[in-house]
Each structure stands twice: as C-alpha cells, then as structure tokens.
Amino acid sequence: MSAEIQLDDHSTIIERGRYHMVVSLVVILAFVAWLIHAFAVSDIEWKYVSHFLMVRTIMQGVAATLLMAISAMMLGIVIGLTFAIVQQSGNPVWKTVAAGYVWLFRGTPVILQLLLWFNLALVFPHIWIPGYGSVQTVQLMTPFLSALLGLGLNQGAYITEIMRSGLTSVDRGQYEACCMIGMTRLLALRRVILPQALRVVIPPLGNEFISMIKLTSLSSMIQYPEILHSAQNIYYANARVIELLLVTGFWYLTIVTVLMPVQYFLEKRINRGWSG
C-alpha cells in the first residue's frame, strides 16, 4: 500500500457540496421572475386570453388540429409501412420508386407541398375519379384534402425511414423461424416481424406525432381552420394579436403534454418480453 490516506473503520466519506446547483437555481428563478414580470406589466390584456381560451371558434380549431394530425399521421403510417415493406421485398423497381418518393418528399419544404396540393387545379383543372367521373380540381382540393395529402405524404416519407429501421432491427433468424413453420412472408410480417419492429418504431413515431400536431399549423396558410387559423381570424377582427397567439400556444402545449404520458404507456406495453 503506497497510498498515504488512512481510512479507519469510522471514517465517513462526505459528498461534495452542491453550492453550484443552488447558485444556478437562483439565477434561473430570477430570470423566470423577470420574464413573468415583463409579460405582466406589458400591454397584454390577460382577460382577453382567458376569455378566448375556451371560445367556440378556438375549440373547433383544436378539434380540427387533432383531426388533421391524426388523419395525416395515419396516412403517413400506411404509406410509410407500405414503402418500407416494398423496399425490403428486393424488387428493384419498387425499391427505386420508394427511394424516389422519400427523396422527393423529404427534399422539399412541407409548406411548399401544401401550397402545391392546394393549387393543383393550376396543373390539372379536372381530375377523373374512377366510378365517379370527372370533377373540377378546385372543388375537390378542399383545404382539408390538400392539408391531408400535403402533411400525410410528407410524413409518409419520414415514416418510411422509421419503419425501415424498425424492420431491419428484427433479427433475420426470426423470419427464418417463421418460414420453417410454414408461414408466408405476409403472415410472418403480421405475426412476428411487425410486432417486434413496433418496439423500435414506437418512440420515434411518438415524436413524429408530436411534431405533426405542431406542423398542422402550417395548413392555416391554405385556409384549413385549425387552431392558429381560428386565432388569426379572431385577431384580424379585434387586433388582440398577442393574446390570441398565447391562446394557441396554450392549446398546443396542452395537447402535447397530454400525449407524452400516452407515449410512455405505449412504450411500456410494447416492451413486454424484453424487460424481463
């Protein structure tokens, strides 16, 4: 023993002081207090904020936001899953199509895609729908459908990548085991591969859904009546800009806050059999 420190049986080890934590806490609290003060003494009329928080137009906006986020996400998941499976199938034609889709939709801004869908009539004045006939594109491309296609197809490109990483995370041996009990590729996907890929896919999908909630605000640009669009309509009339923007902020935060525990429980449930 070359160490000069002597530890006898009664020595205790004292933790290092945490003064730096106390100091940083004081600084942060001071900053927050200043921020609250600044908002409190500003021209914000808080009674407008609380008044408009639950007003009908805003509530309809919240419902429209949720409807769009869920619909676009479902469209994205269907597209993403399809392309991810197709990419793995080994058919070079479809692989190229899937890669091209991801490249195109990830490579351009969502707002541009929304505007293109909304203005589709400028390229195709009429669209022929099988079993229905020709319709005017202006009438077909409502704000809802344009936003759904814009957000859903864009989301699908990202989800393709997520699903692909999920599928490749499942060991090839699992698929071979499926084969050896006589399963076809589709049955193996449904019963074994996808349930296991879900484990890897759920956390990033949850993040994508939370992003999607906020991305829907872009569809206010094409007249889709979600939260932000509703708030704008109100402040164009009464000029209470900051008040209404705070109202929208409150609702986005509320939705996201509610979703986070949902994601947590989903992850817990899907991890059965791994956590032991």
Add this chain to the structure above:
Amino acid sequence: MTATDIAAIPASPILEVRNLRKSYGSTSILKGVSCTLNQGDVMCVLGGSGSGKTTLLRCIAQLERYQGGSVVVDGELMGIAAAKGGRFYRLSERQIARQRLKTGMVFQKFNLFSHMTAVQNVMEGPLHVLSVPPAEARREACRLLEWVGLGERMDHYPAQLSGGQQQRVAIARALAMKPKVMLFDEPTSALDPESVGRVLAVMKQVAATGMSMIVVTHEMGFAREVASRVVFMDHGVIAEDAPSAQFFSAPSHPRAADFLASTLGARAQTN
C-alpha cells in the same frame, strides 16, 4: 414406438439430395452433394467449419437458393417444378411455404419469437398456419412443452429462459408442426456445457419416437451414440458417408480420420 418396431419398418427414403450445387458468386460452397435419409434414420453431418454442412441443411430447408441439383422430401420435389424442355422453374413463395411443412428446423441461435411466451411460440404455427382450433393448439403445445421438460416454464418469455430451455422450446415448436424430417443446425453450439446435455437428451427422445433427423453437430458423443449414419463433409463435398459404428471405428477417408483424431483427441485431453 420401440426399437424393434423401428427395425421392422423397411428402409425407404424420406429425403433424397441429388447433386446439390450452391455458390456465392464465384465461391462454390456445395460442389455436387448427394445423400439419402431413410425413414426413421438419424444422420449426423460432421465436418470442419466452412465445409458446407450448415449450407447443405439450409438448402434442404429451402432457406438458401441453390444453382443446381434437387431435394426430394417425402416424395415431393422441393422448391422447383419441372417445365417443358427439361427445364425447371422456382415455385412461388407460397408454394414453398407449404412444402416447408414437411421439414422442421432447430436453429443454432434458437430464434424463438421474442414477443411470445414459450407456449405461444409452440402454438403459433398450428394456430395460424394449420388453422388448428385455439384450445386444441394450446393443449398440444402444453403437452409438447411438458415432454421436453418445460411444463413449469410455459408462460415465460424467451428472455426469461436459459439458452438450453430456449432450445428445448424451439424443438417443441418444430415438433408441433408434425414434420416428416427434423433438421438440427448445430443445436448445442451456443449453449453452456450443462445445458448441452439436456438438449441432447431431448434430441435422443425425439429420435426414439422414430423421427427422421439430420443433425449438423460437433457433438461426437451424440453422433456416436444416436446417429445411424454419419456424413463427413469437406470443402463442399461429402468425403465419407458411412454407418455410424463404421465411421467411428474405421474412417476410410484420410480427412475424416484426421478430423476424428483432432476432435476426439482434444476431447480426451480436456477430460
């Protein structure tokens, strides 16, 4: 079924491999392999690493595509069908899936479905491929798990089981499909020594039911004791194909003799 019953059954081939050729790019793995497995026989495939023994098993299971030759299981040509002009075309994925019901496979790394409990693993095939009613599938799965000595562990997930227990579940899962031939791909190579014995005991139990088996293995003791035939592979060809007793007492091929000397010698030293 007793040993005398098995002996009474006239030898008829349940599996025939003819002139199997397989290569990855310019590297040929199997250079024309032919062998026959009779009903109720246990064939051990021995050989050094890279000799092609696992590839042979995977070709039989139709998990690998091969460039030439044929595999016939229970009278059915696997994976391909004859077309006009002496040519053959590959069967569809669905047709091959149906043919695979004739063979059951036990993998080196178990490959149990990790999101399912032991009993769910065993009943998955009967339930979703053979469309057996759920209650019956569960009853049969429980019976098989008890038969492999895992009656207590039915509701455990694979991650909660030891390697040896997982491998026994995997054997039960393969047996649940009532295959004609069981294929074992180095079933004890990933196990600790204690588990090896219990898995080999279950494999002996399977052999005793009269199941036709092909076992790729390094377990010389098992091969000597249980196998009726030994196939020794070397560089993609079958160097020796002999009854087990003959192979172990007097291997005719020099490579086989070397292999035996080195493996059994090593074993003797460690003991």
